[in-house]
Structure formats: C-alpha cells, structure tokens
Amino acid sequence: MKIGIVGLGLIGGSLGFDLRSQGHEVFGVSRRQSTCQKAVSLGSVDEAAVDLSLLATTEVVFICTPIALIVPQVQQLIAHLPATTVITDVGSVKAPIVQAISPLWQNFVGGHPMAGTADSGIEAAQRHLFVDRPYVLTPTETTPTAAVLVLEEIVRSLGAKIYHCQPEQHDRAVSWISHLPVMVSASLIAACMGETDPTVLQLAKNLASSGFRDTSRVGGGNPELGVMMAQFNQQALLGSLQQYRQQLDEVIKLIEQEDWTALEAKLQSTQKVRPDFVD
Template sequence: MERIAIVGLGLIGGSLGLDLSRYGHPVVGIARRAKTAEQALTMGAVTAAGTDLALVAEADVVFICTPIDAVAATAKAIAPHLSPEAVITDVASVKGDIVPAMEALWPNFVGGHPMAGKAEAGLAVAEAGLFAGRPYVLTPTEATNPAALERVRAIAASLQANLCQCHPDQHDRAVAWISHLPVMVSSSLILACQGEADPAILALAQTLASSGFQDTSRVGGGVPELGMLMARHNRVALLESLTQYQQQLEQIKILITAEDWDALHNALTQAQTTRPAYIKPA
C-alpha cells in the first residue's frame, strides 16, 4: 500500500481520503485549520491529520488539493520534507499554468484532474465513491517520470474512475468547453433573469422555475471562487469558447428575428442529435 498525504481537506481532498483510507492506504491529511483536521479524523477520511506541512515526510504520494492558485506554493513548501522518490500530484481543473511550474519544482510530478464535484464546497460534503465512473484526467509531458505516472494511474484506477490521458494544453481547451464555459453561461442566465424590470414578473418566474431552469442554472449557482479561478487560470481557452458561444447565440437570434422557423428547427435538431456524444449513460 502507498503511504498517502493529502494537503487540503475540502470536498475533493476529503473524498479522496475517504476512498483511499477505505482501500487500506495510510492517509495523513494536512489542513489550514486544526478543526478541519479533527473533522477529517472523526469522519474517517484520514488515519492521521494536522496542520503542520512536515506531516508529509513519510508519504510515498502527495495529493495537493488546494485551490488552483496555491498548488505551486504548496509544493514548494512541502518539498524540503519529502524523500526524493516521493510523487506529487494535484487535482486542479487547469493544467497549462500549473504543470510547467510544478515540473520545475519537483521531478516526480504528475498532473491530475478528477472531474467530480458538487455545487457545495468543503469537507462536510465529502463523499465516498465520488470519483467512481467519473473522468480522471492525467496530463503527463515529455518530462514526466514514467514510474511516477504509473503510481498515480494505479491509485486513480483504484477509485474506479474512468482514466483519460492528454497533454496539459489539450486538457485546458477541452475543459473550457465542457466545464468552464458552462459555469459562465449558467451564471449569465441567472443574472439575465435578475434583469427583469417588473418585480411581479420576476417573482412569477422564480415561482415557475422547474427542472429545466434548475438543470441549466446549477453550475452557475456554485462556489464563486472556483469559477473565478477557472477564468483566471484558463483565460485564453475560456475566452475563445465564450466568443464562439456568443456567435452561436447571435445566429439563433438572427433566425428568430427573421422568423426562419425551418432553419431554427434544423439548428435545434442538430443540437438534439449531437448531445448524446457528450452525455454518458448513468
């Protein structure tokens, strides 16, 4: 069994700990607050916990589960405590900025992104089995140590996740479309609705909102800090996807303005027939 350290005990770090502890790995958790470390111990997410980064010293594999903008700084802080053979991996949703910085800091680094989450954040909503059946992306480069990659791959496979491997830049372009753009679109939908000038109509719309609105607004109602970090660290790819989305919306607007119902029907039919390629069976 690998000795695991998890730095950052939020939703993802806590969920990793619940699974890896259950599978028999010794798991030490490091949190910013002692209360969080105690909570992780109580719920069985870790076998040892604290706030001292030196607790990573005995780890074979370290998962950095901090916010995106703290990953490199965390790696730099824990590096003096690690053995040279230790592997560091992360769970950040953007890889293009992080991977080069991390490879410069630690030779045995493997970029990772388990694509599972909830609208809520924090250890309290951590869940065993969160990653089962969900994509887990690994983003090795020419500099990646093959042995380190295989160790992280084996752990991800044990979570029953669907493994995927690609270059960091490919990852960022793909997630801009299917993860980061939807957050911005969903948030814009909510804000556009709030622009209704008649309070009575707005109240009625809120009363009538059902599954369609709930589905399309879900990710826009998530944790604002996560959306901001997505945009900040994947700015170029997100702007490209936003531009193309705006163009598509404008085309729909043109068809409706022109009352070109046949063309609109064709566009909606194309969307209907294309959607299954993005949706995996439950």
Template sequence: MKIGIIGLGLIGGSLGLDLRSLGHTVLGASQKESTCQTAKNIGAVDHARTDLESMPQSDLIFICTPIPYIIPTLQQLIPSLKPTTIVTDVGSVKTPIVQDCTALWSNFVGGHPMAGTAEQGINAAQFKLFVNRPYVITPTPESPAESVQILADLVSSIGADVYTQYSPQIHDQAVAWISHLPVMISASLIHACMSETDSHILEAAQKLASSGFASTSRVGGGNPELGVMMAKYNKEAILRSLRQYRQNLNDLINYIETENWSSLENTLEYTQQARPNFIDS
C-alpha cells in the first residue's frame, strides 16, 4: 500500500518507521526541508517533499499536523485526490475535526493514536511507539465500512490496540477526563508551587522534589501549544471535567478543615480501589 504522511513529527515519523518496516511505501510531507531529509535518513519515509504534490499517489493519507491545520490540509488535498483515497488524522480532539472533514471528504475517518513521549519532532520518532497503546478510530454512521476496516487493520498491524466503537463525542469527553484534564491539573500544580512567596520554602521544595512530583507534574510541563489546542477544540468537555474536579477538590478541603478524617479516608480508599480500572485495563 502507498501511504502518505503529512506532518513528520513524533507521531508521523513513528508511523512511517513502523509502516515501512511492514513493506508499505511511505510518502512524506513536511514544511521544512531539513525535516524531510531527516525522515529519509532515519528510514521513516521513502520520499518526502515540502509540498503535497506526491500525496495523490497514496491509497491512504495520515494528516499528522497540529489540530488547527488538519482541516486546511484536507481542503488543499481534495482537488487532486482519487475518490478511493482514505484520509485520516491523528488529532486528540475528534468532534469538530470529524464533523468538518467528513463534510469535505466522504472517505475521511477520524483517528487518535494515544501514544507519545515527552519529546517532539522527527528526531523523537521511534519504532513500535504504538505497540499495546490505544488507537481510537471514530467513524460516523456515514463512514464507509470498508475504509474503517482498512484503517483498523493497518494500525492493528503495527501493534496498536484498536477501538472503533466510540463516537467522536464519547471520545472527546473520555479523553477530557484522562488526558486533557490531567494536563490542566498538572499545570496548576506547578503554578501553585511557584506561588510560594517565601523564597526559602520554594528553594527547599525545588531541591526536595522527587519521583512523586515528577510523575504528577510531567504533563503540565509539556508543550504549551498542545495544551491550548486541547482547551480550544475540546472546550466544553474540558470545562465539564474541570468543574467536577473543582467540586472534588472542595470536598477534600472541607474534610481537612473540619477534621473529617473518616470521610477523607473513605475517599482515599475509594480512589485506591478505582485507579486500577484506568491503569490496568
């Protein structure tokens, strides 16, 4: 199969490495010539250009650009695509993307590989990034069943755990809980710590911070642009999650202020028991 990948960063580059290792021909596109060259050097693509001229040759195209560029990229592609070409994306928000892209191209199928690292860019690309990681495909009732199956089989072939049963709306609220909300909470943790006005306490906190703080603050110290895009394109779902989180935080404050240790213990026992449902599933 000839596969196009537009946007040769961590996700696009990693997809290219895996797909080429399975014998597919990968045609890449990136705005920077240096990125195209690096992608060729590391074996992520067979050919790469700084325009989209090679994309019409593809049987399936992954749009791996930041969220704001997904729809404009599809609009640019459409005049030269074959009717049979499947187009998908890798954005972490699905409802607005699927709605607009499906209206533009009936053979569009939304997707979201839930894998990544703290590093970004083509130099962070790696083999087997998607192995045993969720890859959500969000078809609509109008999505061609054959195209959905082709995409599902393809991403399954690189080791991903494929989910096709969730609508874009269910995906967005679920991801708000387990991906977007943690970014906002983690960022607020760092911001709260930095609000310490006693310089000696702040210095001590920075020197003594260890694995617990590293784990809970990691996603809040990531790419600011990605955080803004999450909030902008998944606004209602994130706000719903943040408001519920605020209520839970207020409950904890109340338990401690009133020395209601039994309710605090019950809450912590409940969260201890609930966590494996997310981590070990």
C-alpha cells in the first residue's frame, strides 16, 4: 500500500518506520527540505518532499502536523488526491477537527495515537512507538465503513489497542488524563519558581528527584503543543481545571483545619482508584 505522512516529527517519523517495516511504500511531506532529507536518510520514509503533490498516488494519508495546521493542510492536500484516498489525523483534539474536515472529505477518519515521548522532531522518531498503546478512532455516522476498516487494519498492525468513541467524548476524556496534567504540571514548576529565597530555591533544585521528575515531566514539554491543547479543547479543559481547583481547595481546607483523618481518607481513596487509570 502507498501511504503518505504529512509532518515528519516524532509521530510521523515513527509511523514511517513501522509502516515501511511492513512493506508499505511511505511518502513524507515536511515544511523543511532538511527534515525531508533526514527522514529519507534515517529510513523513516521512501521519498520525501515539501510539496503535497508527492502524495497524489497514495491510498492513505496520515496528517501528523501540530493541531492548528491539520485543517489547513487537509484543505491544501485534497486538491492532489483521488476521492478514494483515506485521510486521518493524529491530533490530540478531535471535535473541531472532525467537524471541519468531514464536510470536505468523505473518507476522513479522526484518529489519536496515545503515544509519545518528551522529545520532538524526526530525530526523536523510534520504531514500535505504538505497541500496546491506545489508538483512538472517532468516525461519525457518515464515515464510510470501508475507510474505517482500512485504518483499523493499519492501526492493528502497529500493535496498538484500538478504541472507538465520539469526537466530543474523546475531547472530554483527554482533558482529564492528558491536557489537565500538562497545565497542572506546568503550574507546579511555576509555583516552585515562586520561592523567594534563592538559597532555598537552589536547594530544592538540588534535591529534586523521581517524584518531582514524574510530576513535572509533561509541564516541561513543548509549549506550542500545550497552548494548542488549551485553544482547541478550551471548554473541556476549563471544566477539568475548575474541578481540579475544587479538589485542591478541599485539600487546603483539610490541612488548615488539621483534619488528618479526612485527609488520610481522601489519600486512601485516590490510592485505591489510581490503578484504574495506570497499570
């Protein structure tokens, strides 16, 4: 199968590695010629160019650009494709993307692979990135079944776990477990930097270990991606943040009142349910 990838970063590059290893012919498009050359030299794609016309003969195209560029890229891309080509994206927000692209292209299936690292760019691409990771598909009532089946077969071949849901359900779910953690983690780092005693601040930096590393990781990620999460999933994220603030206020109140019994009960409750989210 001839497969196109628009956006040769971590996700696009990693897709290329795995798809090529299965015998697919992979064509990549990037905004920078240097990235195109790097992707070919690394073996992520067979051919690469800055011109979308390279994808004219592809049967499936993955849009792996930043969220804000997904719709504009599709608008430009469809002039080069036959109507039978299946288009999908990997954006972490689905409702606005699906709403914008579905009227433009019948064979569009919204997608979101829940995989990644703290690094970015084609150099960060790696093989088997999607193995045992969730991969969400968000077809609508009008999405052709054949298009969904084609994409399911590809996703299954990556070793990923397929989930289906409505675009709006996806956005509410990821606001809790992906977008909220970014904002909370960033706020943690900002709060630490609010320490006014430079000696204490430096000591905190020196002492920071696994706990701080784990809870601050996503807050130290790509700022552009964080802004796009907030911009394109604004309402769901605000709802999550407001609920988080209520929980934080409750913890503050319990500590102020020295209600250690209630605080312990709360921590026991969170300890009990955490495995439901993280194995």
